[in-house]
Amino acid sequence: MSMLHVAAITPKHSKSSKNKPKQSAVTTKKVKVEQSSHHNIAVTTSDGESVTLPKVKQKLVDNSLLSASVSSDLMADASFSKSLASLQQRLIEKKEMEELSSLLGVTIADVTLLPLYREAADWLGTRYRRGGMSRKAVDCSGFTNIIYKNVFGIQLDRVSTAIAKNVTESIAKEDLLPGDMVFFSTFNKKYINHVGVYIGDGKFIHASIKHGVIVSTLSEGYYSKAWRKGGRI
Template sequence: MKNTFLCCLAAVSLALSFFFDYAPESQVASAAGSPALAEASLLDLTSGDEGDRPTFRDSLAVGYYAQTLGIKADYDEDASLLRTVSEWMGTPYRFGSNTKKGTDCSGFVTRVFKEAYGINLVHSSRSMFNNVKRVAKDEMQTGDLVFFRRGPGQPIYHVGIYLKDGKFAHAATNGGVMVSSLSQAYYQRNFYAAGRVPNAE
């Protein structure tokens, strides 16, 4: 009985080792959940002869990063922005900094816009607010900035990047870079305005 069990165990072990040695890269990437492996097949976002139309590879990239961020995105969504935000997820909070070792809210926004669009923003949520085109809350688009303050007459103290479905990415003091919902009581109460950065496309 014991020998039979050991033989079965050995057979299963052999079968599993065969699977992991010879499985296609895409299966290994999805099984391991490895962003690095997935990115290798998704980051070539050139449109080739398609002109400005999104390619099938674009659609895969958008789908992958949207899933990472917990949003539903259309195939023609901004893949560069979603990828950049995804790469910053989990970065710890550090006041006055903007590196992947630690960043504050405005530092996170400045780095994402620099990496995704080549746009230099000032490392200050209040200065950012003074340099955006205001948009209504119900007209926000992916990539718009969302600003928060703690009541009428109070200064802006927090900024994030709107994604979709009422969700935004930001560097929170109690959790670092994450995705939160504008419908959460705290953010709903402190939401002040939204703005669009010129030339962010």
């Protein structure tokens, strides 16, 4: 048996008035509720009145558990969406690496190096001009400067000889990594007068006098003989 508070409306009469409507006051009576059967509930008011009501099945829900369940579902949805977005991004990056690998003739496996390969590929075919440093034309040190500034945020010296002198570390040919610089002495010069950027698989990209920005191989007879050193900042 349990006690419920039932609001009973008891009319409260006032003097009749043409302008004022009748008002009613609300009073509260205490009642006892007892389940009499599987189908009915007997309700007895405090003034002795008895009323039989149909049984109402109720189910109480713990709001905290409901909130936790909803929160858990939302977190699961967010996690799934994030995973799906991550998968889509990886597929896009994989496709881009394949395309750039084909374009540059090297195998690209490290996604963190995509900025380097994007920038390098974007300059392919740009014609050569001594002192040039724009989309219209570049020279070897100008091209290397642009790559380092746009990809690594590093400002290099303007000429090949100075760049070679100021590298932090000299690198042997077999220890080169994508992004390292490669230096040469061309036209039988005794000093370094040409620079390019290593992109892997024994290849480097540079601005050549005859062909503009191209990819060449370190093992080529001309560049193999002209090789001086690799450099890393």
